[in-house]
Amino acid sequence: MNISEFCIRRPVMTVLLSLAAIVAGAVAYTKLPVAAVPRVDFPVITIFANFAGASPETMATSVALPLERELSTIAGVDTISSINGQDTTQITLQFVLGRNIDAAAQDVQAAMTRAQRRLPIDMTIPPSYRKVNPADAPVVLLTLSGGDTPLYRLNDIASTIIGPALSRVPGVAQVLTFGEQLYSVRVRLDPDRIAAMGLAFDTMQQSVAQANSNTPVGLLNGQRQQLTLRANDQPQNADEFGRLVVAGRAQAPVRLNEIAQVADGVQNERVAAWRNDTRALVLAVLRQPDANTVEVVDGVKASLPALQSALPPGAEINVMLDRSMSIRDAVHDVQESLIIAIGLVVLVCFLFLRRVTATLIPTVAVPISLCVAFGLMYALGYGIDNVTLLGLTIAVGLVVDDAIVVLEAIVRHIEEGMPPMQAAIRGSREIGFTVLSITLSLIAVFLPILLMGGVVGRVFNAFAATVSLAVIASCVVSLTLTPLMASRLRGHHATQGRRPPLIDRVLEAGFRGIEGGYAWLLDKALKFRLVVWVLFLASVGAAGYVAVIIPKGFFPVEDTGFLLINTEGPRGASMAAMAEVQGRLSEALLQTPHVKNVVSNLGAVGGSISINQGRLFVELKPRKERPPVEHVIQELRQTANAFPGLRVFMQPIQNINFGARQTRTQYLYTLQGLRLDELYDWAPRLEQRLQTLSQLQDVNTDLQLDSPVVLVNVDRDRATTLGVTVDQVRQALFSAFGARQISTIYGQANAYPVILEALPEDQRDETGLAKLYIRAAGGKLVPLSAVASIERRSGPLNVSHQGQLPAVVIGFNTPPGVALGDAVNAIRAVEREMGLPPSIVTGFSGAAQVFQQALAGQGMLVLTAVLIMYVVLGVLYESLIHPLTILSGLPAAALGAFGTLYLFDLDLSVIAVIGVLLLIGLVKKNAIMIVDVALQRQRAGAPAFAAVREACILRFRPILMTTLAAGAGAVPIAAGWGAAAELRQPLGLAVVGGLAVSQVLTLFVTPVLYLGFDSLARRLSFGRGKVPAQAAPAE
Missing domain, CATH: 3.30.70.1430 (Multidrug efflux transporter AcrB pore domain)
Known part of the structure; x- marks a missing residue:
């Protein structure tokens, strides 16, 4: 007793297990994360270093190079690159896929610590790093604008209230701020007033820093009590800073606001952001890797009213870019395509079967197979996205194939007068091996994708897994539930003496006419086999030619809005x-x-x-x-x-x-x-x-x-004579033009820098350099012009x-x-x-590098898929020859796929290659149905010619039906409907075009090649295509 007979005789068990699969799959579907594409983790870490006032060359040699030398020793680094600009270095480390990002971050921190001693002493802020996944773009951008509220106050609100609140939304990974406006006190020294008071730029940094000291002062310990000593509190704003005494002159204190403009400002005045035409802060919300994008965005939006109430009057927070909208549209449109595909497949089944009850049987295989796939996807960590939904849409035409093949074999016996129960047992036994062969060989096609490395492999692993899971589920359904349902069919109305309806008679007459035409053409093909061989070889050459001339692309450009x-x-x-x-x-x-x-x-x-x-x-x-x-x-x-x-x-x-x-x-x-x-x-x-x-x-x-550069060329001999050192010159320049941080204000929630610089009007061009004075060793003020010449040159911007x-x-x-x-x-x-x-x-x-890698591996990917399929078919049929017969339809399929893409002016992208791989699994099923029956007939004693001719005519209708069903499943994708259609259409066109051409050629090429290879096998006397005993018909 095989599994089909067991399920036929245990109907309650079979139905309950099927219902349980539907419920479990439906529940799993609601829990699947929703995203645009499958999760791809790029282990990337970016290191940021800032050295105020440093030129790009200085940043490259004194900052980037020491860091790069240490970072390059980390295990698993794939590429290391850096870009160095004014004040800033950004180093990007990309690790090999599979490297644990958290462990890599620890190694990066250790490397930065080792490099610290070789970095410039004047770098007040040590380098920092951030773990980055370039595949994870922000799911939503928020803007925070203030009306009359200064941006630095909104920045505090963003960092202390809004950011933490958004981070607590389920699924949010982090919140980044663009156009950050961190509060600072900016001390803008007036060179003329400083010189008039006998002060110098190179010493003012120490004077201001000492006036704002925030060091501990100790304790008083008495016999009975302990007292904490406190000195004056730090100034907290520009007005308080302006009253600081920074020098003495003629027994009178010199306050900071007498020699400088002291103003409330921001730390970095060279960073800004706008919402449309309004200055704003931009908050980018990133999701966690396994989070549902749609739910994350909904959660962020739900938290905004409470956050708005915490803002000052006139300030507002707005959603500017919502990435979930394109995902919702894409998922919705793919779901519509899925429903259309199901409808087309059901229509095909009805046209061939012409009875609602019979049509219902293969139709039921679709929801059950998809629900089982949903459950397995949830268990294996996959989600709902464009790629997996694409796989499910394609799978609609595939999952019904197995049920069609089984049902056709059962219905054929019923129409011959056999009782439904006996027909279901016999038909499922006859066709079981064929169904298993089709399923295993189709899954074999996807093994190279499942095992493929690199970024492309990570993306399409989900596609291959989704289709494979659905096909496995359909195989189980077709061998269990389908025979059970077919066993409850009543005999054909013709056997009961009833006249079929008009549409039934018309369709049957049409099908018989098509079968008659095919039988006539088949006889011609078998008579003139040399012509068919020439046609086959021509299709091989044409497929190779089109494969060479078709433009090679990477990923289609998606319209995300x-x-x-x-x-x-x-x-x-x-x-x-x-x-x-x-x-x-x-x-x-x-x-x-x-x-x-x-x-x-x-x-x-x-x-x-x-x-x-x-x-x-x-x-x-x-x-x-x-x-x-x-x-x-x-x-x-x-x-x-x-x-x-x-x-x-x-x-x-x-x-x-x-x-x-x-x-x-x-x-x-x-x-x-x-x-x-x-x-x-x-x-x-x-x-x-x-x-x-x-x-x-x-x-x-x-x-x-x-880029214009001003070169300060210090005359070292002249400077030594006047008692000025080169370091004093550099310190004076840094204090005047380097936005130098000289102190820190410690607030309740944040620490704010105090920035020293010259007046804005003295920073516009090199004329401001003439106002700088440096204190010589004897105390005398020496103008910068006395020890250095000023020259304008050109230099690198980065x-x-x-x-x-x-x-x-x-x-x-x-x-x-x-x-x-x-x-x-x-x-x-x-x-x-x-x-x-x-x-x-x-x-x-x-992307260009990944394209080259993918292009180099495409040929090997297809070859590996073909070889794996050959091995699987050889094992199943115990033959070295007839797997070649089954694979003979591949050139025609490739010609149809490449030709269709070329006609529609589409390049051979990665997604199109995946479609070609899918075709490899689809077109061989036609040959499998022919070869399987032909081998069975030969085992029963029929000669090869009669066996293959009978197999072709006997399997013509199910071949036509399954091909149309598979094509119908791909039609909505090939049509390019809806959002993200650019990503799906190449695959759909490749499948539809390949199926159309291969359907026409395979029906004639397969029997001719079968006879040729069978004759070759007889002459070689090995691998003659034995069929396992359980697959032989019980006649």
Whole structure:
């Protein structure tokens, strides 16, 4: 007794277990996390270092290099890169996938501690680090604006009230602040007043710091009591600081406000953010890895009314960018596609079976299989996202196949007059091995994806697992519940003497006509086998040709409804100039018909550490109210072109990023070299040449050598003669122009810096240097001009390192319709044309690097899938030859898939390759049904020719039915309906096109190849295709 007969004879058990599976799956579905794409953990740690007043070269050599040397010794580091700008260093460590990020963070902290002793002594703030997952973009951006409330007060509220409150929302990982405005007291010294009072810049730092001392003073211990000593409390604001005595003159105290402007301000005046056209703080909320994005955003929004009540009058908190909206739309649209696919599959079943009761049997397999898949997905840690829902939609056409094959075998026996119970037992026994073969060989296709490493493997592991789980569930249902339900069918109405309905007669006549036409064509194909062999070989050659000429892409660009715009102003542009032009750009964007909101940032945000670079997050209007994102970008480019001197780089925000850091463009091309002069000579030339390529757009480089620099050249001999040291000169310059932190105010919730600098008007250009005086060894004030000359030059705006070597990064995008593979080939051609010296090493990083790795592995991935399937089929059929017969439909499927993508002007992206792999598993089932019956007939004594001909005619209808069902499941995906359709459509088109072509060719190629391989097997006398005894028909 096999499992089917056991379930047929135990109907209550079978039905109850099926109902339990449905309930468990439905409950599991409600608990699955919802996100845009599957979780991909990039173990990335970013180190930040600040050294006020330091040039990019100083940051690169004295800060970045010592840190990089220690960080490079950490185990598991994949890449290390840094970008060094004015005052700032940002080092990005990307670890190999699988490296525990928490353990890596401990190693990073230890490495920074070891490097501390080699960092500049004047660095008052030690380097810090942050664990980053580039794949986790903020799920929502909030803006906090104050009306009449100063931003630094709102900053305190954000850090002490709003941030902690949002962090307590279930699923929130952390809250980041952009445009941070930390309160500080800014002491702006007047050089003229200082000199008039006989004071000097190089000593004022100590004077102010000593006046604001906050050190303990001790205890008084008496016989009966202990008293704590306290001196004057620290000043807490600018007014109190202004009254501090910092020097004495003619027995009169010199107060700080007599020689300086003392004002309440912010720590970093070179960072700012705006909500549309209003200054604001931007709060970015990141979710935990396994959290439900939709629930996290709903929780954040629910907490906002209580937070609003804690704000001062006139201040408000607003939701600006809600990433959950695109996820809701995408999930909703995929769910609609899933329902449409189910409807199409049911329609196909009804057209072939023509009875509601018979149609219900394979239809029931769909919800049960999907519910079982939901339960297993929950147990294995998967969630609901675009990729898994894509797998489930495709699975709709697959899970019904097994039930159709089983049902067709049972119905055939019923129509021949056999009682339903006996027909169900016999039919399920006959077809059980076929169903098992189809299921195992389909799962075998996904083994390479399940075992694939790298980022792409992490993403599509969920797709392969989802489809595999659904197919396994459908196999179990088709061998248990389907035979049980079929055993309760009544005999065909023709056997009971009733006249079938008109539609039944029309459809049956049509099917019989199609079968008759196929039988005639099949006889012709079997008669002229050489023609079929030529056709088969031609399909192999055509598939190979189209595979070569089709453009190779990476991931389709998804329309999420959000844009990232990076701006770059002229070299040396000030903060005020950038704020003015970026504000006008933001206003212009808001006036366009497709833009809803704009969040603007300036300063050290994301991957930008240069003052002439900014960033805008743009929320577009709903997709139904605007054209696709590519057209929107082209229109916004025209708007941005109206701002001369401002370079603008636009890219749609994607739900998954493949780079370790945010960049101005989607793709990066790097140059490394030991010789800095050679590297800086070749990089601009190469950039200019790449800008002429039609396959690239937005070509830019991080090498900016023409930033204006003022060089203070100290005459050491002259300085020594006058009693001035070089360190005194540096200290004076740092105090005047370095935004030097000289003290700290300790508040109840935060610590606030005290910043020393010159008056704003003395910091505008090099003329302010002439007002600086330095106290010589004898006490005399010496003007800076007496010991140094001032010269204006050009220098780098920032300095990059890659792998501890000097590097230049060239960014680029691809124009609409250009595949990334074509762009990469064009860049490589330019390299060869220009003849780069061997000392300069080139390569791609970020998404372009992942693309190259994925492209190199695509051929091996498909080959591995075919080999695994061959092994599985060889084991199942105990044959070395007939697995080749079963796999003979693959070239036709590949030709159909590649040709369809080419006709629809789509490149061969990673998602399309996954569709080709899926095709490998789909098209072989037709051949399996033919070969399985043919082998059974041969075992019964029939010659090969008669056996394969009978198998083709006998299995023609279920082959046609299952192929149409699988194609129907993919039609909503191929149609490209709804949000995130760009991600799904290549797979759907590949499946539909491949099924259509392979269906036509396989029905004729398979029997011809079967006869050829059977003859070969007889001559070789081994591997003749034995079928296990339990699979043989009981006739």
